[in-house]
Amino acid sequence: MNRRHPMERPRDRDLQEVFRLIAASKNGLSKAEIVKKTHLRHLAVTDAVRTLVERGFIDITPHTHDELTMDDAVSIIQSRFCVIGLRILPSEVLGVVTNLRCEVLPIGVAGEELTAVKDLPDGGHDVEGVVQAVAELTQQLVDQIPEGYSVLGTGVELGGHIKSGTVVYSPNLQWRDVPLRQRLEEVLHRQLNAEQHARFGPRGSQVIIENDANALAVVSQWFGAGSERTSFALILVGDGIGCGLVINNELVRGFGGMAGEIGHLVIAPENPGLVCRCQKQGCLEAIATIPTILEAIVRAKKANGEDPPATIADAVKLAEKGDKLAEEAFEVAGDALARAISYLLNLVNPEALILETYEPMVTQRLVPIVTKRLRRYCFSTVQKDTDIPQNPAAPERGAKGAAAVMIMELLSQRLPAEQAGRTRHLADPERGL
Numbered sequence: 443m444n445r446r447h448p449m450e451r452p453r454d455r456d457l458q459e460v461f462r463l464i465a466a467s468k469n470g471l472s473k474a475e476i477v478k479k480t481h482l483r484h485l486a487v488t489d490a491v492r493t494l495v496e497r498g499f500i501d502i503t504p505h506t507h508d509e510l511t512m513d514d515a516v517s518i519i520q521s522r523f524c525v526i527g528l529r530i531l532p533s534e535v536l537g538v539v540t541n542l543r544c545e546v547l548p549i550g551v552a553g554e555e556l557t558a559v560k561d562l563p564d565g566g567h568d569v570e571g572v573v574q575a576v577a578e579l580t581q582q583l584v585d586q587i588p589e590g591y592s593v594l595g596t597g598v599e600l601g602g603h604i605k606s607g608t609v610v611y612s613p614n615l616q617w618r619d620v621p622l623r624q625r626l627e628e629v630l631h632r633q634l635n636a637e638q639h640a641r642f643g644p645r646g647s648q649v650i651i652e653n654d655a656n657a658l659a660v661v662s663q664w665f666g667a668g669s670e671r672t673s674f675a676l677i678l679v680g681d682g683i684g685c686g687l688v689i690n691n692e693l694v695r696g697f698g699g700m701a702g703e704i705g706h707l708v709i710a711p712e713n714p715g716l717v718c719r720c721q722k723q724g725c726l727e728a729i730a731t732i733p734t735i736l737e738a739i740v741r742a743k744k745a746n747g748e749d750p751p752a753t754i755a756d757a758v759k760l761a762e763k764g765d766k767l768a769e770e771a772f773e774v775a776g777d778a779l780a781r782a783i784s785y786l787l788n789l790v791n792p793e794a795l796i797l798e799t800y801e802p803m804v805t806q807r808l809v810p811i812v813t814k815r816l817r818r819y820c821f822s823t824v825q826k827d828t829d830i831p832q833n834p835a836a837p838e839r840g841a842k843g844a845a846a847v848m849i850m851e852l853l854s855q856r857l858p859a860e861q862a863g864r865t866r867h868l869a870d871p872e873r874g875l
């Protein structure tokens with residue numbers, strides 16, 4: 443196959459779009475089908491497919507010639523590469539291993555597990571303790587990957603403001619300016635034994651760090667409600683509130699890595715009781731996170747001399763039974779969410795809004811309230827234009843999202859031969875997708 447001039451390489455965005463399509467198809471796709479689905483030009487698809495073949499991510503079947511015709515099927519090479527995806531929560535780290543289709547591979551001594559978990563002491567506040575736990579879980583997963591696979595990297599997601607591998611600020615973990623990617627790569631390099639080092643591919647034990655809502659948005663592009671849409675906003679309501687924003691098939695990170703920080707939009711500045719973890723008054727996060735909803739119900743029940751709910755699931759059950767105090771707390775949270783989301787929808791006008799929590803009962807409770815209130819807050823036809831689909835939210839989806847971010851990043855990395863004659867340095871692993 444002729445090597446193209448480096449300047450003629452396909453755009454990262456085209457590579458990612460073509461790769462996602464091929465990964466999502468069970469039996470492979472022909473080039474003609476890719477052209478039809480992506481609306482890219484023939485030449486752009488040919489370039490993208492050729493580059494993916496050269497880098498060893500996909501294969502052409504039947505493999506009878508070097509040049510791809512319109513009818514040849516291309517599919518993902520299944521059995522060679524995998525990536526590790528990790529989700530850091532204040533209480534634990536959860537890990538998965540996926541193939542390049544971002545399908546979770548079985549792990550464990552008997553190959554019967556899909557996830558591995560490591561508890562974190564001290565609510566994740568101790569940076570070095572978390573780094574050590576994450577490195578140990580990575581080593582454990584490397585030991586358990588199926589025979590014949592090599593690991594191409596580790597994606598890590600957590601809540602907070604992430605920029606170029608540094609956790610600038612994570613209210614969840616109470617971290618500021620932690621160079622997490624650098625620390626993890628250093629510790630892995632030092633701690634991996636020779637056998638574990640050998641399981642990694644040519645780029646070694648590289649790590650990428652991503653915001654949790656962004657990671658979910660990326661995995662939704664592959665498997666979820668985002669897969670058929672070019673523009674969508676994924677709002678994640680948990681201990682904080684984040685937003686992954688995909689516009690024209692690209693994840694938008696913004697200049698400083700803070701695009702979509704919807705949780706700290708100030709929507710009730712006049713209320714002195716609503717102090718956010720970021721110390722500002724009246725942020726969305728001071729009203730509508732899972733803990734703040736539960737706290738509001740507990741406070742109201744106690745003030746009324748009634749038994750408070752112990753968990754958010756109990757709180758949802760109360761609301762479902764028609765408990766006025768619980769219903770009111772969800773209405774207040776849903777209204778605040780709708781207000782903040784309306785700003786986003788008016789500004790960006792995405793095709794879909796995906797509202798997600800890791801508690802399906804909470805999602806079901808909030809979605810109708812938010813949908814109703816958006817009619818009141820959105821301009822013109824914005825609310826009607828926006829589809830609000832359901833999205834699955836299994837606990838391992840965040841870790842899977844981190845793996846998807848790593849796979850997308852790999853597509854942006856040039857082979858050494860592609861670097862020849864170029865003055866630019868190797869792609870920064872944390873560069874935008």
Ligand SMILES: [Zn+2]
Pocket residue numbers: 705706718719720721722725726727
């Ligand atoms: Zn705030």
